[in-house]
Structures are given as structure tokens and as C-alpha cells.
Amino acid sequence: MLMFLFKILYRVESIDLNKIPKKGKFILCSNHISYLDPVLLGAYIPRYIYFMAKNELYNNRFLGSLVTFLNAFPVNRRTLDRKTISISFDILKEGNILGMFPEGTRSTDGTLRKGKKGMGFIAAYSKIHIIPMAISGANK
Numbered sequence: 001m002l003m004f005l006f007k008i009l010y011r012v013e014s015i016d017l018n019k020i021p022k023k024g025k026f027i028l029c030s031n032h033i034s035y036l037d038p039v040l041l042g043a044y045i046p047r048y049i050y051f052m053a054k055n056e057l058y059n060n061r062f063l064g065s066l067v068t069f070l071n072a073f074p075v076n077r078r079t080l081d082r083k084t085i086s087i088s089f090d091i092l093k094e095g096n097i098l099g100m101f102p103e104g105t106r107s108t109d110g111t112l113r114k115g116k117k118g119m120g121f122i123a124a125y126s127k128i129h130i131i132p133m134a135i136s137g138a139n140k
Contacts, residue, residue, distance in 0.1 A: 012044075017044060017045065019131075020045055020047075020131065021131075022046075022047075023095070025092045025093075025094075025095045025096060025097070025098075026097060026098075026128055026129045026130065026131050027092075027097075027098045027099075027119060027122065027123055027128055027129070027130045027131070028041065028045070028049060028097050028098070028099045028100070028131050028133055029102055029119060029130050029131065029132050029133065030099070030100075030101060030132075030133040030134065030135055031101070031103065031107065031134055031135055032101035032103055032105065032106045032107060032135075033106060033107050033108070033110050033135055033136075034106065034135070035106070037101070037135055038051045038053075038070060038072065038099065039070065040135065041099060041133070041135075042071075045097070047096075047097055048096060048097065049071060049096075049097045049098075049099040050071045050073065050091045050096055050097065050098055050099060051067075051070070051072045051098075051100070052072065052073060052074075052075040052084060052088070052099075052100060052101075053067045053072035053073065053074060053075065054075060054077055054105075055075065055076050055077070057072075057074075058074050073087050077104050077105070085118070085121070088122050089122070089125075092122075092126050093126075098122070098128075100118075100119045100122075102118075102119045103115055103116070104116040110136075
């Protein structure tokens with residue numbers, strides 16, 4: 001349903017989604033240019049994706065409930081967040097997809113910024129494959 005709406009309202013085009021594994025655990029790594037990015041990825045990838053969401057979203061009861069409903073869990077971006085890393089490992093151990101935006105925040109101008117170390121740490125420690133993905137134009 002969401003995919004249909006995105007195609008009509010925003011003229012979304014997907015390329016090579018058939019390369020996303022139908023089963024198995026991996027980290028889905030994407031740039032982050034819009035608030036809609038997690039919803040967009042969730043609409044087009046036919047599996048549940050578990051995303052990290054900044055702690056600040058959970059300060060608002062409605063937003064906190066919404067992002068939790070959308071399979072997100074909180075991350076403190078200002079420090080090494082051991083609880084979030086533990087949750088990430090659990091998600092992967094269960095054979096799920098962990099969606100990450102390695103820049104750690106949205107890029108409002110679309111410029112790709114330097115990634116944080118967390119994704120590399122989680123991938124290396126858990127020996128999980130990373131599937132790169134790019135989103136273009138969602139910030140417009």
C-alpha cells in the first residue's frame with residue numbers, strides 16, 4: 001500500500017531491489033536525507049527492517065510510539081550506547097535486517113557525510129554482511 005502511494009505521490013523509482021536477500025540477516029546501510037527514509041525503505045523492502053532512531057524522538061509520546069511501531073529502537077548518538085549495540089546484535093542473531101544510517105543524522109542538503117564507527121563495529125563484531133543502498137531526491 002505504501003509503495004503504491006510513494007509511486008503515485010513522489011514518483012519513486014527503485015533499482016535492483018531484487019538483489020536484496022529474501023531471507024537471512026544483514027545490515028542495510030543507506031544515506032539519510034529525509035524523515036521519510038526509514039518508511040521509504042520499509043515500503044520497498046518486503047521484510048521487516050529494524051532501525052535505530054535518535055533518543056530525542058522518544059521525548060514526544062506520539063513520535064516515540066510511532067517509531068517503535070515502525071520497528072525502531074532508541075540510540076544515544078552522543079556516546080557509546082552499549083544498550084543499542086546489544087539490541088542490534090540481538091536483532092541480527094534472530095536473522096533480521098538491521099537498517100542503519102551511518103552518518104548518524106539526516107543530510108538536509110543531500111551531501112554524503114562521514115560515517116560514524118558504530119556500523120563498522122557491529123558488522124565486524126557480528127561478522128554480518130553490509131548491503132549498501134542509496135536514496136536520492138527524498139529531501140526535495
